[in-house]
Amino acid sequence: MTQPGTLYGVGVGPGDPELLTVKAARLIAETEVIAYYSARHGRSIARSIAAGLLREDHLHEPLVYPVTTEGTDDPAGYEGVIRQFYDDSAQRLAVHLAAGRDVVVLCAGDPMFYGSYMYLHERLAHRFPAQVVPGVTSVSAASAVLGRPLVERDEVLTILPGTLPAEELARRLADTDAAAVLKLGRTFDTVRAALLDAGRLPETWYVERATSPQGRQTPLAEVPAEDVPYFSLALLPSPTSAAARGASPRPDPVPVGEVVVVGLGPAGPRWLTPEVARALREAEHLVGYGPYVDRVPVRPGQQRHTSGNQVETERAAHALELALAGARVAVVSSGDPGVFAMASAVYEVATAESRFAGVPVRVLPGLTAAQAAASRIGAPLGHDFAVLSLSDRLKPWPVIEARLAAAAAADLVLALYNPASASRRWQVGVARDVLLRHRDPKTPVVVARDVGRAGETVTVATLADLDPATVDMRCLLIVGSSTTRVSSRGDGSVAVWTPRTYPG
Structure with missing residues (x-):
């Protein structure tokens, strides 16, 4: 019985042939079959990087991508076409592996970093021996050619595909220290808009074909969209490094404090x-x-x-x-x-x-406690509501009591902030009594403590049964109106909600 060959996913790095690892170079030189992805014109970036290591007797398996910008008869559309392509490519390599021939799949950058090799690995690694040989990624290469650290100390680096929607890109870019956005090309305008919306455009660099002779790097804001190939990326390097060197391309947006x-x-x-x-x-x-x-x-x-x-x-x-x-x-x-x-x-x-x-x-703005507490129990703020603080540190209690009575008489749902503290223990009981003059004793009351934190609890009581001893400064109270409902759900949970319509 023929011993099966081994599948090697070999990363050849971002462009400079001297960045191949020793192991990658050895496997390329020794292995009988060399496979690589290419466009329809036959050129392959991964193959060009490893060209100096290829022998005349190598068996070549060019895996030619289908043209996905044209129409297709596949009922699954693009996903169906590309899935079939990977199935067919895996089958071609399986013939060599079953015959005992080792196969190296050349991969630009790293095989498991947004690389197409992984789709072959998924289809073949359970059938044949398989090894992955990592390579230098485009992100590391871009950082190197810029001479700027990616991240320092406790900073967070976020890797994003440019194919995400602009709003999602902007959210993630605004919420990280450093970032790399890959897969530019046709996504460049979307990525640029997201960077602008996140306020990160002035500090972002554009790097194209890092470490290759055709490479270039420049502030991204200066790059026209028509000049951007697929093999380029946007890089937000370490803000600590930029601040330390005083060399960030971003101008200070605030000339005064x-x-x-x-x-x-x-x-x-x-x-x-x-x-x-x-x-x-x-x-x-x-x-x-x-x-x-x-x-x-x-x-x-x-x-x-x-x-x-x-x-x-x-x-x-x-x-x-x-x-x-x-x-x-x-x-x-x-x-x-x-x-x-x-x-x-x-x-x-x-x-x-x-x-x-x-x-x-x-x-x-930020998400306020009333919204967070309401979300945990359903939709108690679904109709008109009032927000009051029970703290009498900055306003006299008679004012608080008058406002409670007015809101209760108006049949508004109430969100009560600062209900009690270590030194204020009587206010909750008095507030409950004021509300009972205008509300049914069975009116639902939500007691939300430490919402979003460890030890969070959200309980539902009636207004008549509300125990002031269970309420402290870490709580927020939501008192329902005459239309607020309490429903038992199929999963055993309880929902408190106020209909959007009002009787009469």
């Missing part, structure tokens, strides 16, 4: 918007309540100014002072900065003191 008030959402990075992530990344100073600032990743060179929870005015003044001196400052809030948070405090101080009149102030 500014204050950006940002919302982190109620918990965790999944509820952080790309716009806020970008502002946090670009800020020279972070100002905020200590536990909120601690949620922001530490960035080299960025200064952090933390303070207690009851010094909002002093915090705002400090941020404005820093901006007045020319710094880019992010004031950090949990949830949304405009909902019982720092945005109004910053504007209060900026308006009261004339010396801050010229300091730009921007507010970037």
Whole structure:
């Protein structure tokens, strides 16, 4: 019985033949069958890189891609055509492997990094011995030719295909430190638009055919779309490196300092918007309540100014002072900065003191706690609702009580922030009694604690049975209206929802 041959997926690197590994060069020279992908014209980039290692007696298996820009009769469209191509290519190589001949599949870059070899591997590795020989990727090559590190220390590198929708690209580009976007060519306009939308275009480099004699690199903003081949990429190198050398192509977008008030959402990075992530990344100073600032990743060179929870005015003044001196400052809030948070405090101080009149102030929204809590239990905010704080630190309790009564009489769903704290224990019970003057005792109440964090709990009670002892500062309460419903779902869960229509 003939011993089967071995399938080798061999990475030949990005273009410079001297970047082939020793193992790759040995296998190419020793193996009987050389396979490679090519376009219909017959030229193959991978084959051209390895050309100096090919022998006259090598058996060649050119795997010629179908033209996928033309029409097709395949009912599955492009996916059907390309799937059949890989099936046919795998079968051609299987004939050699079954006959005992080893096969090297040449792959530009690395075989398992956006490479077409992997589709052969999926079809053949369970039938024949198979090995993958890694190669230098285009991303590493681009970093090398630019002479700029990809990432340093705790920075995050994101690899993206240019074929993603522009909105998704922009979101991911805004939410990372460094990035590489591959598969440009026809996607270039989409990628450029996404970089512009994410605010990353000025710092992005264009690298074409890295390490090859035809290679070039230039700021991406200067590249016309008609000059972009498929074998090119967009690279956002390490922001730390760029800042350290003072050589980033991005001009400072703010000629004077500014204050950006940002919302982190109620918990965790999944509820952080790309716009806020970008502002946090670009800020020279972070100002905020200590536990909120601690949620922001530490960035080299960025200064952090933390303070207690009851010094909002002093915090705002400090941020404005820093901006007045020319710094880019992010004031950090949990949830949304405009909902019982720092945005109004910053504007209060900026308006009261004339010396801050010229300091730009921007507010970037975040997901607020009421939205997060509502999403966990269904749709209790599905109709008109009011948002109130039960804290009497900044307004007298009689005002709170009057507003509770008015909102209850108007039959609005209520989202109650700051219901209780270590020193405020009686307010929840009094608020419940005020609401009971206008609401059915069976009105549903959602008690959401630590939404989005470890230990999250969301429970449903009735207004009459609401126990103030179970409520603290980590809770948000949602009190239903007369139309709010509680439904049992087929999976055993409970949903609280308020219909979009109102009787009468």
